[in-house]
Amino acid sequence: MPGPKLDRALVLHVAKLASLSLSEGEADRFAGELARIVAYVEQLDAVDTADVAPTAHVLLDRMPLRTDVLVPCLSHEDALSQAPQVEGGGFAVPTFVE
């Protein structure tokens, strides 16, 4: 397992991937805490997992597919009812294309 340097720069990179603006000080604090947690997680290195298949999910074999038919869903009004900003019958967001 690579020993990543979980420093401020890596935390800021990951925060960007997660769309999370961190305030000053948070990045340093998280870097220290996450470095400790990741060091603990690296004990998994000691486990021999050669020829072991990963488990993404338990019991997948017992989950039936539903039939592909339309069923009632939330009304347009209900779906918009909790939005912070609504415009023209849709969710309003800041401009993202010119």
Added chain:
Amino acid sequence: MLDSSVISPAGPVGLGVTGIAASVRAGETSAESVTLAALEQIARYDGELNAFLEVPREGALAQARAIDARRARGEALGPLAGVPVAIKDAICVRGVVTTAASKILAGYEPPYDATVIERLRAADAVILGKTNMDEFAMGSSSENSAFGVTRNPWDRARTPGGSSSGSAAAVAARMAPCSLGSDTGGSIRQPACLTGTVGLKPTYGRVSRFGLIAFASSLDQIGPFATDVRGAARVLSVLAGHDPRDATSLAAPTEDFEAACGRSVRGLRVGVPEEYFAEGLDPEVGESVRGAIRELEAEGCVVTPVTMPHTRFAVATYYVLATAEASSNLARFDGVRYGLRSHDGDAARDLRAMYGKTRDAGFGAEVKRRILLGTFVLSAGYYDAYYRKAQKVRTLIRRDFERAFEGVDVICSPASPTPAFRLGEKVDDPLAMYLNDIYTLPASLAGVPAMSVPCAPTRAGLPVGLHIAARAMDEATMLAVASAWEARSPAASLVPPLVVPAKA
């Protein structure tokens, strides 16, 4: 009219799930009077305990009166007739503020009911209120709630556990006879253990997750807390069953789980994994749990040691997988469709800035920590080393259970390594907090049912829980063992000292 204050502490609420339903169905007491009694208990204790985030009093009373009116018309009532149920705030109730104890969802009123809420209503239960929790179910103490800590009714300086903190405290303090929680790595069983209540995590897929605010989708499961095993079994029977709206819902026949309570356990094989009685276990907790296992032996169970060699890797495995799934699930909180939106600085003009600032303002420290860890273990260059590796170790943990269940019917252990710890004790050490879940995590990773049942308290009077896990889909055997132990448990009739008999 039955004067229930004479026969049980805490008035009608103290009758428990099955007692209340029987009394309401027989017309000995009304759903309205039971609901009023629960509301009085909340008024009496919750100022100090903070188990509830929302108590829609008029709505609860209206539901109760409607049930009473149906009985008056001669209609048959459901299995939870007039039973008040407290609901973890991660579960959507139409029109009732549901926040998962996060600022990012402050004021959110779901436009729909979770499937479990529909099922409770159909069984004639009364939705009493929403309970406090660790934000997005991430935590083991309630200290991650954005709306203040919940206190343990047995000792108000201590945590009730978490993340289903309020649901456990509400039942322990007899503010409700039962409640719903959700359990991803122990969030029902650990607080049940720490509050002296019965808490049950069903087999993964047994209960619909539709309407549960998701934390880690391959692990999350809704289940009941109750004052007794039979009550928990009754609520589980109501909740369980296939739901086409949850793609992971099992197509399994529904069962009457209550039928297993009181069944003989003679000849059942109880596995005891030595790995669960190792370093870090409080000696008094170990003694109490071993005492319970000896009593099961006296009931005719055959106790055998089992080995579960990958137990010690469960915490590391869990914190990789659960945070990875959480980082994906929590991407939906972006200030667009519901909840908080930041208008700070360039958030009003720039979409990326709006996402980032909304999430920074809305999420608490532990949620951010887990989103960062989860994003990290899924990111390019680290995926195989962390995420994929943890998925493989998960397979080995599942195999530990499969092998053990070849020789035993249930696995018994402590539910938590220590009794309730003091609020503030572990709050600055995330890793120490995670290690608190060591005994509950493996069953979550394996997807098997597990529960905590009260056993002999510590000398200081703090609750201890016996953890019982069973094969996937075999809640019935687990409940039979739980009920056999409860019949002998010195803890079965204990209520916290603050719960005094209600005045008539």
